Amino acid sequence: MTDLLQLMKERQSSRTPFDPKAPVSRQDLQQILEAGSWAPTAHNMQNFEALVVDDNKILKQISEIEFPVSKSFIQENYLQLSFSEEELQCKKTGVLATMFPKSWLKPNQIPLKIQNENTDSQTERHHQLLSCTALIMLLYDPAKRAPASEGDFLGIMSIGCVLENMWLMAASLGIGLHVVSALSAEEPEMKIKKMLDIPDFLKIAISFRLGYPLFSPKYLRVRREIGGFAHINHYGKLGLAD
Template sequence: MNDLLTLIKKRHSSRVFFDQKRLIAKDDLHKILEAGSWAPTAHNMQNYEVVIADDKKLIEAIAAIKGTISLTFVKENYKQLSFSEEELRKKKTGVPGTMFPLAWRNPNVKKADLTADDRDSFMQEELNSTPVLGIVLYDPTRRAPASKGDFLGIISLGCVMENMWLMANSLGIDFHIVSSLSNGPMEKGIRKLLGIPENLMIAYSFRLGYAVYPHKYLRVRRDVEDFTHHNKYGEKGI
């Protein structure tokens, strides 16, 4: 059990270049997807499909799609950034500011300051270094009964993500979730390149590979006593 908690705590985001010479063994890829398939899903609806892209030219074509960057994202993102380890340790939520291009680290940013170039150069090289890109599709027709807005179905996709992530990391394979392929021109372009039917939504994508160098950054969490309430909301702790 302690091993499981250790694995859970060691699971991490690998926002790094992957070694293009180290491919993912088919057997390992199968294990990662199999782990995903054993995730709990509401009413066991297994409401997903996964497209695996490992063709270099195809991944390059995906990386070459020009994206957009939304002012809303940058403004809301700013509030979640920390600019020192001390700040992040204190906040216990959010991510280090250094993860984002300089122009995005400005609370007074204007639309005109945001160029797609920042975003694209930020992502393009990472994508190009990716041996395997997985695209998880949400199938709204496999909806759990009486799930308003299919809230339960969306939660289910998160369970699939976590299982795949833990399996990958347990095999020593780096895993990086990329949400920005699910909207705007990236979503449209990928849909076309991969022949994704209109009725399926791109929920999230993940990069699999072996990091050229490990992504070392401070990872923080809220304390258990901070988010648990004993018998009554507001009575903190267990």
């Protein structure tokens, strides 16, 4: 039990370059996929397909796609930022501002600055994508919703379970994983679907790059204590103590 909790705590986002000379083996990819296949899904619908890309030429083509950043992303992302480690430690949710390009940190100066700085974040993303030796995309069919689940809320949660199973397996194999949600944005998704023959009716739910980090990602990771989110018997009675 302790080992499982330890693994969960050690799993982290590897926002680092991966070693291009150390490809993730097909055997390890298989284990990651198998872990995903055993995830719980609403009504056991197993409402996903996984597209694995480990061909360097295709990875390079994907890395060359432009990823426009929307205003709403900048504005909503801003709300999750802490501008110092002390602030993040105090808030216990969100992420450090330092991990984003400077223009993403000033929601009021969006239009001009994003354009100017897009090149930097774009370049960084290219490097990140180029340095990964495998990319997995979880695809789903939005028309096949979980029974009576409005907006397929349950189906989408199911894909989250699949992602977590895969992430934990990757962590246990010493493989870094970094979610790149930007591939699901309208324009990149359209291009990737065309490039990889993904049928129109499928959506890219989530994508993540895999590899062996060239250095260990070191950044402050925070979580709320149980007393910060768990209520006992009645809402508002925080923590588990009587």
